[in-house]
Amino acid sequence: MSAVRGAISAAVKRERAVIDFEAAGGDPAAIPGVSAFFFFFGNDAAPDDVPEPPKKPKPKAEVPAPETLSRDDVTPPPRKKRQQPESGFSARIRDVVERLSKTHARTGRANAKTLTQMRAVVDLFCEITGVDDVRDVRQQHLALFISTLDSLPPTYRRSEAEREKPITDIIADAEASGVPIGLSVATVNRNLVHIGKVLKAAQAEGLRVDSSLNPSLLRRFSKRAAKDEREAFTPDDVKRIFEAPVWTGSKTAKRRRDPGTVVVKDWLYWIPLIAAYSGARREEICGLETADVSEVDGVAVLLIRPNARRGLKNPQSERTVPIHSHVLELGFLDFVEAQRTAGHKDLFHDLKRKSANSQIGDSMDYLWRHIQADRLGAQPKKTFHSFRHYAVQGLRSESDVEKHVRAELFGHLVGDIEDDRYGGRAPIAALRAAVEALPRVF
Template sequence: MASFLRIRNGNFYLRMRVPADLRKTFPDTEILKSLRTKDPKTARLSASCLRPRFLEVFTLTRCGFITDDQARNRIAEMLNRKPKDVLSAQAVEGQPTPSPSAPNLKKVIEQYSSDHKSAWTPKTALEYESYFKLLLDIIGDQSVTKITRDVVRDVRDTLTKLPAHVYKKHPGMTIQQVIALPNITPMSTTTVNKLLTILGSLMRHCIKEGFRRDNPTEGLKIQKTRRADEERKAYTREDIRKIISVLPSPASKPERYWGPLIGAYSGMRLGEICGLHVADIKQVDGVWCFDVNELDEKRLKNASSTRLVPIHPRLINKGLLEFVETVRNAGNIKLWPDLVRRDIDGFCPALGNWYSRFNRQYVTDDKLKTFHSFRHSVANGLKQLGVQEVMISEILGHANSSITSGRYGKRYQPKLLLEVISMLDYEGDEKAGGGWETTEPSASSDRTTSS
């Protein structure tokens, strides 16, 4: 007999175990509901219909979507019992139940930061400090029980009127003064939703601490109108040809020459390129590779970022290995000795800031095309050439969602990855770089619009 069925006096009952984390809400360890039948088949059918309703109540309670009183009353209704607790009008409307001991928002931010700061890098901590300040300035330091869905809607609407990096661009100005400025370019939908997600994390912290019973941010993010692949643009073949043709000489600042080339022919992130050591250019099974790792001061985005990326033949032909040997003979550990690491943002700022200026002056005015566009170009180029997604993910350092190949499968051998990455070629004839767009897709091209 199924574990969720029980027999008493010949009658079948549905047996629902109360999750351990909800024992404060439901004092009994299990809930029994009569199925009013002695027939096993009928009992199983009835139970299969009723179980999801009980599980739904458990999930909504756990996530803070309904209060404990509401949860108990829903269970009572399903058991055909009279609810023991009478809900206040405020609770029925789904508003937070005020707690006399609930702290103000600033105190919750301090608690949340204290609980999470050990897992934050200095850069992440600085970003969160800026996000928290912005949320606090918009909402005010009021009790967290007073943050309703209407308050969250006001926060969302205010954020859509503010520029990105508001404190950096308009120091000393209030939020309302910034909003009143003419010709403001608002922050992206992605940034607005990120701030709403952070506010939601604060509200979940309040639920765990017993300061409130619901999360007012749920379902209030702005729906994106762009597909994920349209949030940043890939460079076209012609863009990359132009970049290669106007790169500065590697004589004085070699990172300004080799950095974009490595990005274009490997898809590596800017931070991964800037953090390279001389020892990270090595031969593995007879293939020259970039060893992307977190040794010494280097920091990677995630665990999947650690990988070997074969060096494209074009880079070898341009003299990359000779350059590496020159740096090695000079006694340097880092491949780019002039790049200085900062705790907040690593080795990136100098090269990143230079490339932004170079990109706008010599390549494109399109703000959606940045150094990160090289990664999109590599991903798109390999995809159009028919390369398997799992191989593209390994080259780019993305997590593989497939259990079979991701958990149990080993990494691809460098020789196989070299064959794949060698398919990219911006400088040969058109056929050699098959799959690359030479111009931007037209607005009228046939494609599905994201909803």
């Protein structure tokens, strides 16, 4: 009987010690011998088994808010030298990007434009954060990167004078001059996607990437719907645009905005017409080769496909677009044949990229913006891309043009797996009827 009382007394003492240990902030589960069967199997505990109250943990250093982050705040301490390499791959961020780029280029998962963007984003990330090893990247570096994008003017490094200028100097100049700063929501999110792909690629190669990294936490959300980012040209806008001297007669071949009697049927004449009658993207049109103008079942078409000059936005962008009868009547095929005869591979060979990172269409942007402003006045939400919105909205109002035909014509997905994956191509006659449903612009 006394042995039982002793066991109960020992158990009570031990239970009180556990309660005190838990009240002091400890984890009872960490005490040796503590379990659901404590009173039966823990009754032989010695006084030495009673745990001491744990020491209070030291407060963690707070991470500065993104707007106050600097490279000094987030750069990790030097890494201890590893005795054995954790992977056979270089951990330099730029090396990871190059390996990923080669894989994407070989498998066709990304076009040249996307891969160029990825390299530029990674170069900017390394410049801003000072981090060169993918294993050193921390969430704070991602926050610093995005915070810096908020301080950059949208046109940073487009001029020759800024190409080699440090980012810190560009930000200081922007603050001093009072120009608008902050990249768009779409650009910030696209940069995060590129960084995320690089981190996943490094992890897939066996490199020890910080598992707590989460670029998606820094995604930005626009209050405006995607369809409100750009406004469509109205039918009246389009008529007014094509009443410009470029199409009605200009003073000389060089003074295209001044009225006269000279009509030059070059890239400036044809590209807006093709956009209005097809809804094709600017780069898709500007980057056409002479071989991309063909014929299918007796119908003159544009083959929107990747070529040596430019890629496409996505796989569904590759398509066949019939040429509107008005464009043919104006002599477009004669223009194409003249380019072939002259030995030009590029249909609009006069358009050249301003730099390796720019688009072909950037070469026409300055002149186009002035022509648009001459005809429509200041309308910042309307750009060359507004032709695409104009064509899409125009065909949506045509009840005879089915949704899957419109989607194929514009290079969109229908949004229905049955149509997108298993649906066949629309007949060329249906595509031609859809194009002809767009009204003549003059």
